[in-house]
Amino acid sequence: MRVDSEYAIETQDLTKIYHARWSGGEVRAIDGVSLRVPKGTIFGLLGPNGAGKTTFVKTLLSAVRQTHGSALIFGRDASDPEARRPIGYLPENHRFPTYFTGAGMLDFYASLSGVSASRRKKLIPEHLELVGLSQWGAMRIGKYSKGMLQRLGLAQALIHSPSMLILDEPTDGVDPVGRREIRELLVRCESQGVTIFVNSHLLAEIETLCREIAILHKGKVALTGKMHDLTAGKGYRLTVTKPSDALTEELRAKATSMAARDGLIDFQFPSRELVNTAVDLLRAQQCEIESLAPTTSTLEEVFVRTVEKK
Amino acid sequence: MVTLALVRDTFREALTRKIFWVLFGLSTLMILFFLFLLKIDIVAGATATVSLFGRPTRGSPDVNRMVRGVYGGIATFLYTFGMFLAVFASAGLVPSVLEPGRIELLLSKPLSRAHLLLGRFLGNILLVSLNSIYLVLGVWTILGAKTGIWSPVFLIAIATTTFIFAVLLSVVVLIGVTLESAAAATMITVALMIISPILAQTNLMMRLLSSEWSRNLWRALYYTFPKVYELGKMTLDAIQSGTFAGFTPIWTSALFGILMLGAALWIFQRRDF
Structure with a gap:
């Protein structure tokens, strides 16, 4: 031993x-x-x-x-x-x-x-x-x-x-x-x-x-x-009216996830720097920002996911 | 230091139980009785008068015989009612330690389980022996001062009552660690005290029992179980006649106690809490 x-x-x-x-x-x-x-x-x-x-x-x-x-x-x-x-x-x-x-x-x-x-x-x-x-x-x-x-x-x-x-x-x-x-x-x-x-x-x-x-x-x-590794789902959700395809592609490359709904697109960014860059790009092209909110993957979510998966 | 802490903890817990105070209270009453209510006047080495509750008794009793009679009475009290109260009071002291929420914390400390259990065992013995010392030494001193008779043989009652209590306590501890029940520990230990005078009739039973196997069974039971009655009788004989004969009841009872305590330690070592 x-x-x-x-x-x-x-x-x-x-x-x-x-x-x-x-x-x-x-x-x-x-x-x-x-x-x-x-x-x-x-x-x-x-x-x-x-x-x-x-x-x-x-x-x-x-x-x-x-x-x-x-x-x-x-x-x-x-x-x-x-x-x-x-x-x-x-x-x-x-x-x-x-x-x-x-x-x-x-x-x-x-x-x-x-x-x-x-x-x-x-x-x-x-x-x-x-x-x-x-x-x-x-x-x-x-x-x-x-x-x-x-x-x-x-x-x-x-x-x-x-x-x-x-x-x-x-x-x-x-x-x-x-x-x-x-x-x-x-x-x-x-x-x-x-x-x-x-x-x-x-x-x-x-x-x-x-x-x-x-x-x-x-x-x-x-x-x-x-x-901090287990709750790494922390980040920011940016909701915008649909931007141009080129910009959408550029933002998708920086985001961890993207989802479209009712003419809006949700981007999930892992850090404040990336979401700020995204905001700069969107404002440069006069795109409308619907909302911006921090998100977390709480321990509770990790816990429930782990226990339910098993 | 750890042993002392365990002993002190046993004392603290025991003294929260009324039954221990009853035991000490009865001892105090007896001491006060001999201190204040029994008056003995000695004239030229013989008893002139003996007064009880301020009234002279009839005749003039032999002072030596009277003192030995008192010693015998005290020893009998210690072996019967005193022992029962001590067992009854001690029976809860092991199960209480094993209560969930208490035992885990004790086991988390850097001491072995054997140390923990033996610490409590020792504390309990010390507590009961202190009562014996208090009563025996108290009565001995008072009667000695009043009569001028200082018979040290009476002090043997301290050793024998402590010894037989330790043997009985080993049963209490064994039942405590296995069943965690104060009631079961009391019942079984008192049962051993009750069958002791019956098993002591070995010579008579050897004549009465017809078959060899039943005689062997009786002998086995006699040699196995602690000899509370015989040790009490031996103490009484020693006080009355000054002779302490036969060591079989002592070593067989000691062996029984060691086996019971050994079994208790073995079980306690292997239990999950």
Whole structure:
């Protein structure tokens, strides 16, 4: 097995098969997933319900044992407890014991991550402040709202200065302002070299945040790539009254697509420079411009296309 | 540091459960009883008067016998009602850790699953042994101060109750990791406590059982299961007569506990969460 620590996560043919106890049937929750997450990036894992996202994350954390294949965390076998030392994890539907205070909860999980008592004493107030809970540190977490628990969970994931954050629905239950703060915090973490692996169903959020994504579908990797490559359908749609044939041909050569309808022609241009050139050419020939609008191929479109195709 | 954190977490969680406070409350009541309500006057090494609730008892009991009687009563309490309460209170402490949303986060930390489970096991034992130490040492100190009799053999009850609780807790842990049910863990463990005095009648049963296979079956059951009753009786005998005889109940119970805990660790290592 190749060990390559330039990747924060590297899986090879990772498979988890659940066997039904009595019927003998089996379910392939993840099926031959080979994925590489480079260090220092924000990586999004997407997929419809039941695609195997949570099983994949749990396999990385060794909460689920793979049937076959391998998973490496910074080049170390994921089943080795030491491989989890550089990870900060925020689970979806977490259930923090309600007998903790906010500060007590951070203290407990930080000590499990090997943070010394003196460091914890310094880090706990800092991290409570970081997530906007400094006034709530002494309060039992049974009194916290869902959004506050989410913030506290994030502080818990960050407190031991991890090299990688694995976040399952990190903004679940958080209000819009809080979401923006969390996004800013994660971008700040990225700038400090922390790898961030986000599992979320909020496509707009993934699109805003992530540099690379993978879409899981029916346990397999259906699509993976850099965000700007996958959403390269971005551009401008220029609608004009039918120009001369020569000009139409000239514009068609610059455009990525052309479609005629009701005496109008739609040109799709990939960049602002090209659409400006087209506008100059059209105006030089006194052609009428009906409309000009930016277009995007959103992550949602990419996602739906990928999932429906499979 | 990690072990200490796990132990502290077990303490924190246990102390949110009323049943642990009941256990400590009963121990406190007994200590207060001997501290305030039992008055013993010793004259020239013999009991002059013994007062209960401020009223002198009839006659003049042998102070040595009385102290040993009290020790025996405390040990019996610890082995019966105290043990039941401890098992009942502890039964939920393993399933609670395995709750979805909690176990994933614990498993994401850089510690082995064995460490996680043994940390909780250790925390639970320490908590119950602290109660034993509190009660036994408290009563021993009060009676010692009031009577001048400092019989260290009573302190053996701390070790034996802690030991048998650890054995029973291994069953609680095994049931906890397999069925994740506090109720099932309590029922099965209390059942083991209940059948213990029955299985202890081995000599009688060897005479009563007619076939060899049924005698072998009885022997197998006797040697397999933990000997709660016999260890309690051994402790009582040690307190009463100062002799601690027969180590078979100890090593067979220890072996049972090790096997149960080993099975629990083996299952816990292989489970998906």
